Amino acid sequence: MTQYILRRFLWAMPVLLGASFLVFWSIRWVPGDPAIAIAGELATPELVEKVRAELGLDQPLPIQYAIYLGRMLRGDMGTSVRSGLPVFDEIRIRLPRTLQLTFFSLLFAALIGIPIGVLSATRANTWIDALSMIFALLGVSMPIFWLGLMLIVFFALTLPSWLGLNQPILPPTGTGTWQHFVMPTIALAANSMAIQARMTRASMLEVLRSDYIRTARAKGVPEFSVVYNHGLRNALIPIVTVIGLQFGTLLGGAVLTETVFAWPGIGRLLVDSIGYRDYPMIQGTVLVITVGFVLVNILVDVLYAYLDPRIRYT
Amino acid sequence: MRTIRFWIVSLVLLGLALSACVAPMPAAEAPGAPAPAAGPKTLTIAAGTDIENMNVHRVTSSPSFSVLEHIYQTLFYMNPEGELEPLLAESLEPGEEEHTFILKLRQGVTFSDGTPFNAEAVKMNLEYVQNPDNGSAFAFLISRIQEIEVVDDYTVKLILDSDFAPLAAHLSHGALAMVAPSALEQGNDFLANNAIGTGPYMLERWDRAESVTLVRNPNYWGEPPAIDRLIFKVVQEDGARLVEVEAGTVDVAVRVPPAEAERIDANPNVDVITTPGLRTIYIFFNVTREPFDDVRVRQAINYAVDAEAIVNQLFKGAARVSDAPFAPPIFGYKPNPPYARDLEKARALLAEAGVPEGTSLVLYHPTGRYVQDALVADAVRAQLREVGLEVELRTLEWPQYVPFVRAPAGENQVQFAMLGWSTPTMDADYALYALFHSSEHPPGFNGAFYSNPEVDRLLDEARTTIDPDVRRELYAQAIDIIWEEAPWLFLYSEVQLTAIRTNVEGFIVHPNERLIATYADKK
Numbered sequence: 001m002t003q004y005i006l007r008r009f010l011w012a013m014p015v016l017l018g019a020s021f022l023v024f025w026s027i028r029w030v031p032g033d034p035a036i037a038i039a040g041e042l043a044t045p046e047l048v049e050k051v052r053a054e055l056g057l058d059q060p061l062p063i064q065y066a067i068y069l070g071r072m073l074r075g076d077m078g079t080s081v082r083s084g085l086p087v088f089d090e091i092r093i094r095l096p097r098t099l100q101l102t103f104f105s106l107l108f109a110a111l112i113g114i115p116i117g118v119l120s121a122t123r124a125n126t127w128i129d130a131l132s133m134i135f136a137l138l139g140v141s142m143p144i145f146w147l148g149l150m151l152i153v154f155f156a157l158t159l160p161s162w163l164g165l166n167q168p169i170l171p172p173t174g175t176g177t178w179q180h181f182v183m184p185t186i187a188l189a190a191n192s193m194a195i196q197a198r199m200t201r202a203s204m205l206e207v208l209r210s211d212y213i214r215t216a217r218a219k220g221v222p223e224f225s226v227v228y229n230h231g232l233r234n235a236l237i238p239i240v241t242v243i244g245l246q247f248g249t250l251l252g253g254a255v256l257t258e259t260v261f262a263w264p265g266i267g268r269l270l271v272d273s274i275g276y277r278d279y280p281m282i283q284g285t286v287l288v289i290t291v292g293f294v295l296v297n298i299l300v301d302v303l304y305a306y307l308d309p310r311i312r313y314t
Numbered sequence: 315m316r317t318i319r320f321w322i323v324s325l326v327l328l329g330l331a332l333s334a335c336v337a338p339m340p341a342a343e344a345p346g347a348p349a350p351a352a353g354p355k356t357l358t359i360a361a362g363t364d365i366e367n368m369n370v371h372r373v374t375s376s377p378s379f380s381v382l383e384h385i386y387q388t389l390f391y392m393n394p395e396g397e398l399e400p401l402l403a404e405s406l407e408p409g410e411e412e413h414t415f416i417l418k419l420r421q422g423v424t425f426s427d428g429t430p431f432n433a434e435a436v437k438m439n440l441e442y443v444q445n446p447d448n449g450s451a452f453a454f455l456i457s458r459i460q461e462i463e464v465v466d467d468y469t470v471k472l473i474l475d476s477d478f479a480p481l482a483a484h485l486s487h488g489a490l491a492m493v494a495p496s497a498l499e500q501g502n503d504f505l506a507n508n509a510i511g512t513g514p515y516m517l518e519r520w521d522r523a524e525s526v527t528l529v530r531n532p533n534y535w536g537e538p539p540a541i542d543r544l545i546f547k548v549v550q551e552d553g554a555r556l557v558e559v560e561a562g563t564v565d566v567a568v569r570v571p572p573a574e575a576e577r578i579d580a581n582p583n584v585d586v587i588t589t590p591g592l593r594t595i596y597i598f599f600n601v602t603r604e605p606f607d608d609v610r611v612r613q614a615i616n617y618a619v620d621a622e623a624i625v626n627q628l629f630k631g632a633a634r635v636s637d638a639p640f641a642p643p644i645f646g647y648k649p650n651p652p653y654a655r656d657l658e659k660a661r662a663l664l665a666e667a668g669v670p671e672g673t674s675l676v677l678y679h680p681t682g683r684y685v686q687d688a689l690v691a692d693a694v695r696a697q698l699r700e701v702g703l704e705v706e707l708r709t710l711e712w713p714q715y716v717p718f719v720r721a722p723a724g725e726n727q728v729q730f731a732m733l734g735w736s737t738p739t740m741d742a743d744y745a746l747y748a749l750f751h752s753s754e755h756p757p758g759f760n761g762a763f764y765s766n767p768e769v770d771r772l773l774d775e776a777r778t779t780i781d782p783d784v785r786r787e788l789y790a791q792a793i794d795i796i797w798e799e800a801p802w803l804f805l806y807s808e809v810q811l812t813a814i815r816t817n818v819e820g821f822i823v824h825p826n827e828r829l830i831a832t833y834a835d836k837k
Contacts, residue, residue: 031711032713033717083367094523152553152554160561167562172557262550
């Protein structure tokens, strides 16, 4: 097992190199000049040239790439074009915020989504099933942006006015207390919850039809144990895969939630940086997101072995 | 069972690890609790964007200056009425020698770290901005200053390459505010994260992408402000900002969308205030290209486009139809009768100029740079169709758009294009020279390639004339010619809508987009 994990880490290296290559070249294909972004739209062409030289953008691209890789290997992610502050510092401040939000919303999604899926599967084709799946459909199709704003309006304006309070039940935006987590977590979880519920339902339906489930029931195993110990455990593999993928996606993809709730995460940092053509910041952020994705994938693969002892890595 | 236990344990561990790797949070206030009546007063402003960094000489955006101008002060202050007031300077008078100015400084001012503000500090700051290595985007404001001499502790002699009337107005720009020499000496990394100025507030903390908190400067030389603590909170999303101000979790919210202004204003606890802006939105014609080389075509388009309808429909009145090439708060403003919509006249002018029905034109416009820019371009397209002109719209992303419209003569592909111009110095020189003087053809900002020797002469003369009344007259003459020759399709100037809780008094929204809380109080 240890050997397998080590090998996976070694394999991650070319993935990271490939990602750095892709992001480096693709942002340079996008028209637009960071030198103008930094020098200001009023700048003279001479100043723009000077800034370009300072940023090293006057060098041929392969040389720029080599310089970039060299710096990365020394752990230097460069300096943001927009703020003039080190890229590493900005990411160090924002990454934990994103990780927290992603973690709590996936946890929340799993705690609600998986039981709903199980319930749906065990009561397949009843009204409970229909209701659960309508709920899931809503979750998948509701725009996060809209849901976020509705939550804010509800908890900050509507509910307090019903209750006759003159202050919000939950703080509308920002960070700082556990209350700040509630709305962004719900908004970000809605989609994942729905997908997990549908995934669990499908996977459980398949498992519940297996022979060993019939055997377990025939032996007189209590129904709860049949469903959760025998059924769910075997149905978990695809669900874990989906949760892993969602974790990776949310690392960089929580932009909308972060924007609505003024949550200073890494997704917003990335999108803002693209607008400014802040090359070092884009490169740094994408790299960090890639590392996150790779790590989660390795973790998911390792989990498979724990979930299903038949899976062995050599 | 082993699996489930494993899951639970690993989830809890991961959760703990995540919580541990986060910086300690600021002391938690009850969510949205308004500041208590007694005790320290806090004013919270929901801004749309975070500040770039703390270096006032390097930042370029209004939100950054709004924060930093509470910490740093300029030599002169341009008040919202467009009048210059001395601030850290007492006066700026022409010197005895040619092209020199004598700057007298206010005495008894100290920086928040206790070091004195004096002539040496002024020299260090201006030289810092002029030094190209420091990358100050506003260095051009003082590019005419050739030498800065310290005469005595409170007198500075500025030697220019020619007389330059708007000098004091330029020195009122936030980018030329005075930073403590003790801070300048510590270099750009220090300046990006720290702020030591002479202003009424000091930096308490900056939580990047979240908020900047300022506290009252106990050693402030002027009247101490009533508000103890100022928080600039970053809330990008328009809807969320509005909810915050309605719920009372912030006291001020910037950039109210025009469509929401009426609803918010109806809330008894919130007022929406309207402030004229300094940015004028226009479409310039490339006057060196057919058909825009004919003044009749340019006038015809001005008659064909209904700027008033655009302002009323798209902006719900939250914009001002242009009656000059720049907005009223700016020195030198002189109104002209707007080109009211007259389709008959437009058609007649086009026919006279020999432009046939169905002529195709290409209009370039930015998307998302100015409020509703793409919608305005589309309205112009639709209105020009009514006089038989087929306009194709093309848009580029902003970083690409600027070099495109500023491409020099040989490479320039623009027929007509939309742009906005803001005049932060509130002086006509800034508003006209770069846009209409023939020396400013692209890569300058005279994208129209407009060239009129009389306008050049008037602008040159106004630039070097000290007497404000004479200057005003020179600008009025230049504006008349420009209005008549119509190198632009004159559209509108922006208006700022700001939501403020009714218990806040004395809060200033400056035409130059600065938010000023120094004179504010909370009931």
